[in-house]
Amino acid sequence: MTALSGFLLSQWYDLRDLGNPVRALIDWINGWGDGTTFHWVGYIVAGLIGAAAIGLFLGIAMLSLIWIERKAVSRIQIRYGPNRTGPFGLLQPVADALKLMQKEALTPLAGDKIVFWLAPVVIFIPTLLVFGVLPFGPKMTAANISVAVLYIVAIGSATPLVIFMAGWSSNNKYSLLGAMRGIAMAISYEIPMVLSLLGVVLFTGHMDLNGIVQWQQKYHVWLIVLQPLAALTYFISASAELNRTPTDIAEAESEIVAGYHTEYSGMKFGLFYAVELGNALAVSGIWATLFFGGWWLFGLDRWIPAWLIFLGKMYILYGALIITRGTLPRLRIDQLLDFAWKFLLPLALVNVLVVALEVTIWQENGISAGIVLPVFAVVNILLSVVLVVGYVQSFGFARRQRPRRARLITDTLAAMPQ
Amino acid sequence: MTIQTEPFIVNIGPQHPSTHGVFRMRVVLDGEKIIDADMVVGYLHRSLEKLAEERTYTQNIPFTDRMDYLSAMSNNLGYCMAVEKLAGIRVPERGQYLRVIMAELQRIANHSMAIGTFINDCGAWQTPLMWMFAEREKILDLFEMTCGARLTCNYMRIGGVAFDIPDEFLPAVNGLLDDLPRKIDEYEKMLMENEILIARARGVGTIPRDLAISASLTGPMIRGCGIPFDIRKADPYAVYDRFDFAIPVGENGDSYDRFLVRMAELRESVKILKQAVPALPGGPYKVDVPLSIRPPIGDAYARVESPKGELGYYIVSDGGTAPYRFHVRAPSYINLSVLREMVIGASVADSIVSLGSIDIVIGEVDR
């Protein structure tokens, strides 16, 4: 067995880690000449391969997501969804893309043309950059940086500015309204997002995503069990920044037409659409990494390729986003901001406090993880249930509305108000 | 300290996803707050009332289909009633019952659509709209079965209805009536207790009761304010006085109340249908009326409770084959007149919810 695994595994053809062939290639390049001269070639080739891999993955993922999303949402809406182009409508995304490319790309006459053209291009950058740090496998990170969690937040904070560029340069009032709404929302939701990530960083003591996955592997637990509150606040606040339906006030279709991309047509609109999908996938990827064990699946990752596990988790969690999109109506902007400041922020703060307390207890007393983690899990789950249910019970909207049904009147004359 | 802000004007419509057609609302915004609003209608004006003066009374029936194209049956009914009143024609029992059945089916179809689009305006991503469409489809299938058309039915005739129902109609209606209450339960569970919907619609677009009366609102708009005004009870026509049904009313007169009233009216319509279908009498469905009818000189006003409110037809006859004057009291148009009071001071998002809760059809507003 050991001989067999030695023969089969950790070679360039070991597909459990797609980094293996790349490493073999780079090693071969580095071996040119006397073994040191051509390192810069390897450097550049490695970078190019990483960028190409992310670009290719994102392209394929976006095409697949268009189909999945349209199909899933149409199932929610008792429709068939795309079913004419190709088997099961599988070619629909390609048809969509072709159609968008053929359309005329309009530029508003009174707008700021350079910024208008720049915005859909620039908005792609944060999405690409986030995928650069996601660990697809134990050694499959395009750029393994030590401050990855903070990096993700920092990259994400650049998006509202691009939204503003798009909205301002269109010289359209709907666009500007959408851009302002988008910025206000992004600022508000960044704070609970950072705080919920802070809880994870505090608990695991790691700021790089691979380290967090390995922590979960070491203690054999998913972090969502230990930090349900952080998972909830992160999911809500991150999906709020995605501009998808329950929180899509920046492009609220029924109110401000299409928000910041009202004036965009053709492939420029397509880029915004693709970025929306890519960001949603990135959020589900981060969620999977931080709270659902990333590429690790209770030892199964030794047999199934780790990147397949990660992709599976990412797509399953993307399903949560599709369901929220298909089922919930949109909130008003003031209600959304209220929600961020009055619900998510206190919850995230409580989470940070509790986590800090627990880590202190754990580290100071040197209790073994086997005892302490189950206790923490039970305490945290109970705490989060109590907090969320208590909040909804005491401040929810449903409390305040009295007649759940319309009053039925048979004798109209007697009931007529005087 | 006065804050200097510059108001700016936004045209909501005529091309806007949620103005339900080519309605234009010219609002003056201060940030997101609406400080002034102008309603501009007339983009779909086809001068139906003038055209009707050139055609015979029977030829005018298709015009009424095209006003409120979401409830063509009710529109036909009101017009035919006005002409019958003018000419003194009595409709046979079976015809009356068929008219009531069709009008109530139409009410369910229209309210499904109204609720669906209202929730779409509240920001749902089309799911409730599609669910509601599924119900409306079944009713449109019934219409198709009866008169061959789904939207512009042109089914009512002066003196009765155009055709008798086919044999498979009554079983289909009964199946639908068995199915509908369960579906309505499902929708109530899905929509009425939805916190986001409550948060969006509660207290939005509130109409005070006295304003509702002085603006002569009708239909779910006035019933949402708590006034049980319904032509079916107040001035019963056809055979409505034989059925037992209730008038649902709201309490505060806000958008959510109007939505509740529409939901409850779905149930009441089912109740009427359940009484009307078994009681459908035999006999003729139509009396014979000459194709170019010449009513005596005079005028007549007939009104029905269309799904949107009081739909009235005023016809003046000079003894010829065409009406001398033809006027429609369109509920969408009159209900729309309070929109300005509803949206001033509200935000853009709320104004869209208010507009959606009125349930206008531009074809009826502009005629």
Added chain:
Amino acid sequence: MSGVGPVSAFYVLAVLSIGSALMVMAARSIIHAVLFLVLFFVSLAAMFVLLSADFVAVAQLLVYAGAIGVLVVFAILLTPSREQRGMETKFVGPGLLAGAVVAGTVIFIAFNTNWPTASNDFPSTVDAIGQALLNRWALPFEIASVLLIAAMIGAIVIVGGRGVDLDPGAAGPSARLVRRER
């Protein structure tokens, strides 16, 4: 620091940062100035990465490119400037002179000082900065937190409890289209 990669990266970033800083000065519209400012912040963050200061780079992105950039945009939209021309005062010439003198002095000093050089390459700056902040510089750290709270309260008080009135339409290109009502 040597090798093809870092050296070329340095020159590219130097040109980028200085160029974008100059464009802040030269930009016609104030929104363009903000966008160039953000480009400047980003290129400086890349410069920090080149200096293997990962944490500082990310903090730079987060605070400057994210927060302050958005803040400046907000301030611009809240205070619509009527005229886009004549943005410079009469101090353009003296200002350039002052800037050149200061920069020249610093460059002169930089080249005429015998710096005790070493190559401090921190493998992971987060740990080290965390330790330093909470041990040796714990007091300044606390003071900084107090400062932030004071700034927050101060900003809220200055802007006033009357609520912020956004006036997006009056800024940017659409300012020309605004018509006064009433």
Added chain:
Amino acid sequence: MVSLEHFLVVGAVLFGIGLWIALSKRNAVLILMGIEIMLNAVNLTLVAFSRFVKSDTPIAGHVFVIFIITVAAAEASVALAMVVSVYRNRGTIDVDQIDLLRF
């Protein structure tokens, strides 16, 4: 070969540009942007020192930069709040017009 002096030159030039903007612009927001450029130039210098200069606690440069970023954030928020407030009271943010030293 890139050495400390290279970074110092870039920092000095950036500082000069920031000073130029701060001195010559009429709009208060632009002046603020000049000040931010100056602060950033200083940050670059500090990080470069921390990377290249021999010291017992080389991390001090990074810590100093963190504090500067903190102060800059506080400064920017208060300054922009003041700009907004001044605009509301005076209807202008032209620094030539704001010379009363009072609201």
